[in-house]
Amino acid sequence: MKNLIICNCATGLEIFRGMLIQELAKEGNNVYAIVPKLDDKKENDAEERIKKMHCKLIRIPMERRGMNPLKDIALMKAYYKVVRKIQPDLVITYTIKPNIYGDMVCRVLKIPYVVNITGLGTAFQRNGILKQLVINMYKIVFEKYKVPxxxxxxxxxxxxxxxxxxxxxxxxxxxxxxxxxxxxxxxxxxxxxxxxxxxxxxxxxxxxxxxxxx
Incomplete structure:
Protein backbone atom coordinates (compact mmCIF):
# COMPACT_ATOMS: atom_id res chain seq x y z
CA MET A 1 0.00 0.00 0.00
CA LYS A 2 1.29 3.46 -0.91
CA ASN A 3 0.78 6.35 1.54
CA LEU A 4 1.56 9.98 0.78
CA ILE A 5 1.87 12.68 3.45
CA ILE A 6 1.70 16.34 2.42
CA CYS A 7 3.04 18.86 4.93
CA ASN A 8 4.46 22.39 5.19
CA CYS A 9 7.82 21.63 6.86
CA ALA A 10 10.16 18.69 7.35
CA THR A 11 10.89 19.48 11.00
CA GLY A 12 7.20 19.27 11.88
CA LEU A 13 6.87 16.09 9.84
CA GLU A 14 9.67 14.45 11.80
CA ILE A 15 8.39 15.54 15.22
CA PHE A 16 4.65 15.01 14.80
CA ARG A 17 4.44 12.31 12.10
CA GLY A 18 7.72 10.46 12.62
CA MET A 19 6.12 7.63 14.60
CA LEU A 20 3.36 7.29 12.00
CA ILE A 21 5.93 7.08 9.19
CA GLN A 22 7.92 4.42 11.04
CA GLU A 23 4.84 2.32 11.79
CA LEU A 24 3.59 2.51 8.21
CA ALA A 25 6.99 1.50 6.89
CA LYS A 26 7.26 -1.28 9.49
CA GLU A 27 3.96 -2.73 8.25
CA GLY A 28 5.37 -2.93 4.73
CA ASN A 29 3.80 0.21 3.28
CA ASN A 30 5.57 2.47 0.79
CA VAL A 31 5.66 5.91 2.43
CA TYR A 32 6.13 9.16 0.54
CA ALA A 33 6.08 12.75 1.77
CA ILE A 34 5.91 16.10 0.01
CA VAL A 35 7.95 18.76 1.83
CA PRO A 36 8.78 22.37 0.90
CA LYS A 37 12.05 22.98 -0.89
CA LEU A 38 13.77 25.24 1.66
CA ASP A 39 17.36 26.37 2.03
CA ASP A 40 17.40 25.83 5.79
CA LYS A 41 19.84 23.67 7.75
CA LYS A 42 17.26 22.47 10.31
CA GLU A 43 14.89 21.49 7.53
CA ASN A 44 17.62 19.73 5.57
CA ASP A 45 18.81 17.85 8.66
CA ALA A 46 15.24 16.76 9.39
CA GLU A 47 14.87 15.56 5.81
CA GLU A 48 17.91 13.32 6.18
CA ARG A 49 16.52 11.78 9.37
CA ILE A 50 13.12 11.21 7.72
CA LYS A 51 14.78 9.41 4.81
CA LYS A 52 16.30 6.98 7.32
CA MET A 53 12.72 6.11 8.34
CA HIS A 54 12.30 4.62 4.85
CA CYS A 55 10.23 7.57 3.66
CA LYS A 56 10.76 8.87 0.13
CA LEU A 57 10.75 12.69 0.03
CA ILE A 58 9.57 14.91 -2.79
CA ARG A 59 10.72 18.53 -2.44
CA ILE A 60 8.69 21.24 -4.17
CA PRO A 61 8.73 25.07 -3.88
CA MET A 62 6.18 26.41 -1.41
CA GLU A 63 5.43 29.77 0.16
CA ARG A 64 4.37 28.62 3.61
CA ARG A 65 2.73 31.91 4.61
CA GLY A 66 0.68 34.28 2.51
CA MET A 67 -1.76 33.57 -0.31
CA ASN A 68 -0.10 34.67 -3.54
CA PRO A 69 -2.53 33.35 -6.22
CA LEU A 70 0.13 32.61 -8.81
CA LYS A 71 2.41 30.79 -6.37
CA ASP A 72 -0.49 28.84 -4.91
CA ILE A 73 -1.69 27.77 -8.37
CA ALA A 74 1.84 26.57 -9.07
CA LEU A 75 1.81 24.69 -5.74
CA MET A 76 -1.47 22.97 -6.56
CA LYS A 77 -0.15 21.98 -10.00
CA ALA A 78 2.96 20.54 -8.35
CA TYR A 79 0.78 18.55 -5.92
CA TYR A 80 -1.27 17.29 -8.86
CA LYS A 81 1.77 16.06 -10.79
CA VAL A 82 3.21 14.25 -7.78
CA VAL A 83 -0.06 12.61 -6.71
CA ARG A 84 -0.90 11.55 -10.27
CA LYS A 85 2.57 10.03 -10.69
CA ILE A 86 2.66 8.16 -7.37
CA GLN A 87 -1.03 7.11 -7.41
CA PRO A 88 -1.12 6.60 -3.62
CA ASP A 89 -3.78 4.49 -1.95
CA LEU A 90 -4.17 7.17 0.73
CA VAL A 91 -3.11 10.81 1.07
CA ILE A 92 -2.69 12.40 4.52
CA THR A 93 -2.54 16.20 4.74
CA TYR A 94 -2.17 18.75 7.53
CA THR A 95 -1.78 22.54 7.86
CA ILE A 96 -3.73 25.00 5.72
CA LYS A 97 -2.22 24.81 2.23
CA PRO A 98 -1.69 21.03 2.10
CA ASN A 99 -5.25 20.59 3.43
CA ILE A 100 -6.86 22.91 0.88
CA TYR A 101 -4.85 22.17 -2.24
CA GLY A 102 -4.25 18.53 -1.39
CA ASP A 103 -8.01 18.11 -0.97
CA MET A 104 -8.69 19.67 -4.37
CA VAL A 105 -6.12 17.46 -6.11
CA CYS A 106 -7.39 14.27 -4.46
CA ARG A 107 -10.97 15.09 -5.39
CA VAL A 108 -10.03 15.53 -9.04
CA LEU A 109 -7.95 12.32 -9.10
CA LYS A 110 -10.50 10.46 -6.94
CA ILE A 111 -7.91 9.34 -4.42
CA PRO A 112 -8.88 8.72 -0.75
CA TYR A 113 -7.47 11.31 1.63
CA VAL A 114 -7.46 12.26 5.30
CA VAL A 115 -7.36 15.93 6.35
CA ASN A 116 -5.94 17.00 9.72
CA ILE A 117 -6.41 20.36 11.45
CA THR A 118 -3.37 20.89 13.69
CA GLY A 119 -4.13 24.55 14.50
CA LEU A 120 -5.75 27.59 12.99
CA GLY A 121 -2.53 29.11 11.68
CA THR A 122 -1.42 32.72 11.38
CA ALA A 123 -4.06 33.47 8.71
CA PHE A 124 -6.69 33.54 11.47
CA GLN A 125 -4.87 36.00 13.72
CA ARG A 126 -6.20 39.10 11.96
CA ASN A 127 -9.52 39.94 10.36
CA GLY A 128 -9.32 40.65 6.66
CA ILE A 129 -9.57 39.24 3.16
CA LEU A 130 -6.98 36.50 3.80
CA LYS A 131 -8.81 35.15 6.84
CA GLN A 132 -12.17 35.14 5.04
CA LEU A 133 -10.64 33.48 1.99
CA VAL A 134 -9.16 30.67 4.09
CA ILE A 135 -12.46 30.20 5.96
CA ASN A 136 -14.39 29.92 2.68
CA MET A 137 -11.88 27.46 1.24
CA TYR A 138 -11.99 25.35 4.38
CA LYS A 139 -15.80 25.27 4.11
CA ILE A 140 -15.38 23.68 0.69
CA VAL A 141 -12.80 21.19 1.97
CA PHE A 142 -14.97 20.06 4.90
CA GLU A 143 -18.31 20.34 3.14
CA LYS A 144 -19.13 16.64 3.46
CA TYR A 145 -16.99 15.85 6.49
CA LYS A 146 -18.54 14.64 9.72
CA VAL A 147 -16.51 14.01 12.87
CA PRO A 148 -17.53 10.59 14.21
Whole structure:
Protein backbone atom coordinates (compact mmCIF):
# COMPACT_ATOMS: atom_id res chain seq x y z
CA MET A 1 0.00 0.00 0.00
CA LYS A 2 1.29 3.46 -0.91
CA ASN A 3 0.78 6.35 1.54
CA LEU A 4 1.56 9.98 0.78
CA ILE A 5 1.87 12.68 3.45
CA ILE A 6 1.70 16.34 2.42
CA CYS A 7 3.04 18.86 4.93
CA ASN A 8 4.46 22.39 5.19
CA CYS A 9 7.82 21.63 6.86
CA ALA A 10 10.16 18.69 7.35
CA THR A 11 10.89 19.48 11.00
CA GLY A 12 7.20 19.27 11.88
CA LEU A 13 6.87 16.09 9.84
CA GLU A 14 9.67 14.45 11.80
CA ILE A 15 8.39 15.54 15.22
CA PHE A 16 4.65 15.01 14.80
CA ARG A 17 4.44 12.31 12.10
CA GLY A 18 7.72 10.46 12.62
CA MET A 19 6.12 7.63 14.60
CA LEU A 20 3.36 7.29 12.00
CA ILE A 21 5.93 7.08 9.19
CA GLN A 22 7.92 4.42 11.04
CA GLU A 23 4.84 2.32 11.79
CA LEU A 24 3.59 2.51 8.21
CA ALA A 25 6.99 1.50 6.89
CA LYS A 26 7.26 -1.28 9.49
CA GLU A 27 3.96 -2.73 8.25
CA GLY A 28 5.37 -2.93 4.73
CA ASN A 29 3.80 0.21 3.28
CA ASN A 30 5.57 2.47 0.79
CA VAL A 31 5.66 5.91 2.43
CA TYR A 32 6.13 9.16 0.54
CA ALA A 33 6.08 12.75 1.77
CA ILE A 34 5.91 16.10 0.01
CA VAL A 35 7.95 18.76 1.83
CA PRO A 36 8.78 22.37 0.90
CA LYS A 37 12.05 22.98 -0.89
CA LEU A 38 13.77 25.24 1.66
CA ASP A 39 17.36 26.37 2.03
CA ASP A 40 17.40 25.83 5.79
CA LYS A 41 19.84 23.67 7.75
CA LYS A 42 17.26 22.47 10.31
CA GLU A 43 14.89 21.49 7.53
CA ASN A 44 17.62 19.73 5.57
CA ASP A 45 18.81 17.85 8.66
CA ALA A 46 15.24 16.76 9.39
CA GLU A 47 14.87 15.56 5.81
CA GLU A 48 17.91 13.32 6.18
CA ARG A 49 16.52 11.78 9.37
CA ILE A 50 13.12 11.21 7.72
CA LYS A 51 14.78 9.41 4.81
CA LYS A 52 16.30 6.98 7.32
CA MET A 53 12.72 6.11 8.34
CA HIS A 54 12.30 4.62 4.85
CA CYS A 55 10.23 7.57 3.66
CA LYS A 56 10.76 8.87 0.13
CA LEU A 57 10.75 12.69 0.03
CA ILE A 58 9.57 14.91 -2.79
CA ARG A 59 10.72 18.53 -2.44
CA ILE A 60 8.69 21.24 -4.17
CA PRO A 61 8.73 25.07 -3.88
CA MET A 62 6.18 26.41 -1.41
CA GLU A 63 5.43 29.77 0.16
CA ARG A 64 4.37 28.62 3.61
CA ARG A 65 2.73 31.91 4.61
CA GLY A 66 0.68 34.28 2.51
CA MET A 67 -1.76 33.57 -0.31
CA ASN A 68 -0.10 34.67 -3.54
CA PRO A 69 -2.53 33.35 -6.22
CA LEU A 70 0.13 32.61 -8.81
CA LYS A 71 2.41 30.79 -6.37
CA ASP A 72 -0.49 28.84 -4.91
CA ILE A 73 -1.69 27.77 -8.37
CA ALA A 74 1.84 26.57 -9.07
CA LEU A 75 1.81 24.69 -5.74
CA MET A 76 -1.47 22.97 -6.56
CA LYS A 77 -0.15 21.98 -10.00
CA ALA A 78 2.96 20.54 -8.35
CA TYR A 79 0.78 18.55 -5.92
CA TYR A 80 -1.27 17.29 -8.86
CA LYS A 81 1.77 16.06 -10.79
CA VAL A 82 3.21 14.25 -7.78
CA VAL A 83 -0.06 12.61 -6.71
CA ARG A 84 -0.90 11.55 -10.27
CA LYS A 85 2.57 10.03 -10.69
CA ILE A 86 2.66 8.16 -7.37
CA GLN A 87 -1.03 7.11 -7.41
CA PRO A 88 -1.12 6.60 -3.62
CA ASP A 89 -3.78 4.49 -1.95
CA LEU A 90 -4.17 7.17 0.73
CA VAL A 91 -3.11 10.81 1.07
CA ILE A 92 -2.69 12.40 4.52
CA THR A 93 -2.54 16.20 4.74
CA TYR A 94 -2.17 18.75 7.53
CA THR A 95 -1.78 22.54 7.86
CA ILE A 96 -3.73 25.00 5.72
CA LYS A 97 -2.22 24.81 2.23
CA PRO A 98 -1.69 21.03 2.10
CA ASN A 99 -5.25 20.59 3.43
CA ILE A 100 -6.86 22.91 0.88
CA TYR A 101 -4.85 22.17 -2.24
CA GLY A 102 -4.25 18.53 -1.39
CA ASP A 103 -8.01 18.11 -0.97
CA MET A 104 -8.69 19.67 -4.37
CA VAL A 105 -6.12 17.46 -6.11
CA CYS A 106 -7.39 14.27 -4.46
CA ARG A 107 -10.97 15.09 -5.39
CA VAL A 108 -10.03 15.53 -9.04
CA LEU A 109 -7.95 12.32 -9.10
CA LYS A 110 -10.50 10.46 -6.94
CA ILE A 111 -7.91 9.34 -4.42
CA PRO A 112 -8.88 8.72 -0.75
CA TYR A 113 -7.47 11.31 1.63
CA VAL A 114 -7.46 12.26 5.30
CA VAL A 115 -7.36 15.93 6.35
CA ASN A 116 -5.94 17.00 9.72
CA ILE A 117 -6.41 20.36 11.45
CA THR A 118 -3.37 20.89 13.69
CA GLY A 119 -4.13 24.55 14.50
CA LEU A 120 -5.75 27.59 12.99
CA GLY A 121 -2.53 29.11 11.68
CA THR A 122 -1.42 32.72 11.38
CA ALA A 123 -4.06 33.47 8.71
CA PHE A 124 -6.69 33.54 11.47
CA GLN A 125 -4.87 36.00 13.72
CA ARG A 126 -6.20 39.10 11.96
CA ASN A 127 -9.52 39.94 10.36
CA GLY A 128 -9.32 40.65 6.66
CA ILE A 129 -9.57 39.24 3.16
CA LEU A 130 -6.98 36.50 3.80
CA LYS A 131 -8.81 35.15 6.84
CA GLN A 132 -12.17 35.14 5.04
CA LEU A 133 -10.64 33.48 1.99
CA VAL A 134 -9.16 30.67 4.09
CA ILE A 135 -12.46 30.20 5.96
CA ASN A 136 -14.39 29.92 2.68
CA MET A 137 -11.88 27.46 1.24
CA TYR A 138 -11.99 25.35 4.38
CA LYS A 139 -15.80 25.27 4.11
CA ILE A 140 -15.38 23.68 0.69
CA VAL A 141 -12.80 21.19 1.97
CA PHE A 142 -14.97 20.06 4.90
CA GLU A 143 -18.31 20.34 3.14
CA LYS A 144 -19.13 16.64 3.46
CA TYR A 145 -16.99 15.85 6.49
CA LYS A 146 -18.54 14.64 9.72
CA VAL A 147 -16.51 14.01 12.87
CA PRO A 148 -17.53 10.59 14.21
CA UNK A 149 -18.77 10.40 17.80
CA UNK A 150 -18.50 14.17 18.20
CA UNK A 151 -21.46 14.41 20.61
CA UNK A 152 -19.97 11.63 22.73
CA UNK A 153 -16.65 13.50 22.85
CA UNK A 154 -18.44 16.67 24.00
CA UNK A 155 -20.31 14.75 26.68
CA UNK A 156 -17.30 13.02 28.25
CA UNK A 157 -15.43 16.36 28.33
CA UNK A 158 -18.36 18.03 30.09
CA UNK A 159 -18.73 15.18 32.58
CA UNK A 160 -15.00 15.06 33.29
CA UNK A 161 -14.89 18.81 33.95
CA UNK A 162 -17.33 18.30 36.83
CA UNK A 163 -14.54 16.62 38.77
CA UNK A 164 -12.44 19.80 38.43
CA UNK A 165 -15.09 22.34 39.49
CA UNK A 166 -12.44 24.78 40.76
CA UNK A 167 -10.79 25.06 37.30
CA UNK A 168 -12.26 27.73 35.04
CA UNK A 169 -11.37 26.20 31.68
CA UNK A 170 -9.90 22.90 30.54
CA UNK A 171 -8.75 21.99 27.05
CA UNK A 172 -9.16 18.27 26.51
CA UNK A 173 -7.22 16.35 23.86
CA UNK A 174 -9.61 13.61 22.76
CA UNK A 175 -8.87 10.67 20.45
CA UNK A 176 -11.69 8.98 18.54
CA UNK A 177 -11.12 5.21 18.63
CA UNK A 178 -13.13 2.19 17.51
CA UNK A 179 -14.22 1.77 21.14
CA UNK A 180 -15.26 5.42 21.41
CA UNK A 181 -13.65 8.75 22.42
CA UNK A 182 -10.84 8.63 24.98
CA UNK A 183 -8.78 11.33 26.69
CA UNK A 184 -5.14 11.85 25.79
CA UNK A 185 -4.40 14.76 28.11
CA UNK A 186 -5.86 17.93 29.59
CA UNK A 187 -4.57 21.50 29.64
CA UNK A 188 -5.96 23.82 32.30
CA UNK A 189 -5.52 27.41 33.47
CA UNK A 190 -4.15 28.59 30.15
CA UNK A 191 -1.31 31.09 30.25
CA UNK A 192 1.48 32.39 28.05
CA UNK A 193 4.80 30.90 29.06
CA UNK A 194 8.14 32.61 28.53
CA UNK A 195 8.97 30.07 25.81
CA UNK A 196 5.73 30.85 23.95
CA UNK A 197 6.28 34.58 24.31
CA UNK A 198 9.75 34.30 22.79
CA UNK A 199 8.67 32.08 19.89
CA UNK A 200 7.37 34.46 17.20
CA UNK A 201 5.02 36.30 19.61
CA UNK A 202 3.48 38.67 17.07
CA UNK A 203 2.65 35.88 14.66
CA UNK A 204 1.09 33.85 17.45
CA UNK A 205 -1.33 36.58 18.48
CA UNK A 206 0.47 37.63 21.67
CA UNK A 207 1.25 41.19 20.65
CA UNK A 208 -1.40 42.75 22.86
CA UNK A 209 -0.13 40.90 25.94
CA UNK A 210 3.45 41.95 25.28
CA UNK A 211 2.43 45.57 24.72
CA UNK A 212 0.64 45.60 28.08
CA UNK A 213 3.75 44.32 29.82
CA UNK A 214 6.06 47.08 28.48
Missing amino acids: LLDEAYNIAIEAHKFFYNVGAIGWDVAITEEGPIFIERNDNFEITLMQACDRPRKKGMGVTLDCNK
